[in-house]
Amino acid sequence: MKPRLATVWLGGCSGCHMSFLDLDEHLLTLAEQVDIVFSPLMDVKHYPGGVDICLVEGAACNEDHVRMLHDIRSRTRVLVSFGDCAVTGNVPALRNQLGAANTEAVLQCAYIDHAQDRPTLPHMDGIVPRLLDRVVPVHELVPVEYFLPGCPPPAARIRLMLDHLLGAGPRPSGPI
Ligand code: SF4
Numbered sequence: 001m002k003p004r005l006a007t008v009w010l011g012g013c014s015g016c017h018m019s020f021l022d023l024d025e026h027l028l029t030l031a032e033q034v035d036i037v038f039s040p041l042m043d044v045k046h047y048p049g050g051v052d053i054c055l056v057e058g059a060a061c062n063e064d065h066v067r068m069l070h071d072i073r074s075r076t077r078v079l080v081s082f083g084d085c086a087v088t089g090n091v092p093a094l095r096n097q098l099g100a101a102n103t104e105a106v107l108q109c110a111y112i113d114h115a116q117d118r119p120t121l122p123h124m125d126g127i128v129p130r131l132l133d134r135v136v137p138v139h140e141l142v143p144v145e146y147f148l149p150g151c152p153p154p155a156a157r158i159r160l161m162l163d164h165l166l167g168a169g170p171r172p173s174g175p176i
Contacts, residue, residue: 012058
């Protein structure tokens with residue numbers, strides 16, 4: 001049976017997934033090596049069980065991200081913190097510098113101060129997740145096996161990591 005690969009998009013700009021697509025023709029080789037079972041690149045709604053490798057893009061910014069990360073961790077053998085937002089918080093964590101009132105400040109700026117029409121804060125229980133008081137990198141919430149830094153990580157670095165995890169390449173030495 002082929003290894004089961006997933007990719008997840010949390011609080012990030014999707015640039016890391018764009019870099020994944022920059023694997024270009026190697027994607028065809030990858031499609032022969034693995035079964036891709038969950039990804040924003042495909043139409044699957046629920047994270048499945050028995051995932052061998054998961055690349056997680058983005059930081060945890062809201063309550064949904066926290067719930068998803070715990071579900072993903074419990075169903076995944078090897079978790080990769082994929083890109084600087086996942087590794088450090090990076091861009092989404094800039095709001096942390098605003099201190100305790102940062103969630104109110106960013107919502108006010110985005111939905112009230114710069115609204116072109118009908119300024120309203122988004123709210124709908126069970127639909128719009130509440131922002132966390134502080135944006136956190138993935139490893140602050142769940143254990144992570146590998147860190148793949150970069151904003152975004154270049155495709156060559158992603159390939160090196162995947163080749164290693166799939167046993168098709170040498171173990172990367174030092175930060176990759
Ligand atoms: Fe976007 Fe960079 Fe964050 Fe990746 S690490 S999601 S490219 S901002």
